[in-house]
Amino acid sequence: MTEEPSGQIAYRVVRLKPHGAAWFVVGPRGLLRSGLPEPTVAAARRKATGEFPDAVEVADLWPEFVRQLEDYFRGGRVTFKARLDWSRVTPFQRDVYRRLRRVPFGRTITYGALATAAGHPGAARGVGMAMKRNPFPPVVPCHRVKEAGGGLGGFSASGGIEQKKWLLAMESQSVSRH
DNA sequence: CGCGGCACGAGGC
DNA sequence: GCCTCGTGCCGCG
Structure with missing residues (x-):
């Protein structure tokens, strides 16, 4: 696995035809940030450098992770393996993200059930x-979280609710293809 | 600090 | 259906 420049923050943009360009940012302690596909490479770059102005683009960063992204967006039943840097999230978020990572490909959970499973019953809104x-x-599959009433819930990534629908449809098709 | 607002949900009416 | 409140957290003053 290619390491980032010593102690620095590195990012990489991943072209994913026909979806666009995904991106991720890596620091000394692991993954700092990743992003669903943007329409263009330039947009993906802006996302990465907007949040991490000092990040340097590294063409061969984390090739194994890139392979997982490519497989996933090709419809593959991928469970992402990546070391996450938790230093920028609250303890509550860490509990929730950790638990959500164990919700498998093609399955969903409600905001409330996720709160309870993460050890914070009643915190459905906090989960939102x-x-x-x-x-x-x-990597943390937030698109798999739906409302208890059967509604989809929201989605604030740049693709919006359509992207959430699309991801869920892709996963359910992949699962039913067996 | 307090207060309002959120990708929620349960309970009361 | 409409409150209201618990929950975690943030931005604003």
Whole structure:
């Protein structure tokens, strides 16, 4: 696995035809941020450098992770393996993200059930907030979280609710293809 | 600090 | 259906 320049923050943009360009940012302690596909490479770059102005683009960063992204957006049943840097999230968010990562490909959970499973019963609304601030999509699969009443809930990544629908449809098709 | 607002949900009416 | 409140957290003053 290619390491980032010593102690520095590195990012990489991943072209994913036909979806666009995904991106991720890596620091000394692991993944700092990842992003669902943007329409263009330039937009993906802006996302990465907007949040991490000092980040340097590294063409061969984390090739194994890139392979997982490519497989996933090709419809593959991928469970992402990546070391996450938790230093920028609250303890509550860490509990929720950790638990959500164990919700498998093609399955969903409600905001309330996720709150309870993460050890914070009653905090469904807090879970919504944590999803909105998810720094690690799709590694932390926030698109798999729906409302208890059967509604989809929201989605604040740049693709909006359509992207959530699309991701869920892709996963359910992949699962039913067996 | 307090207060309002959120990708929620349960309970009361 | 409409409150109201618990929950976590943030931005604003």
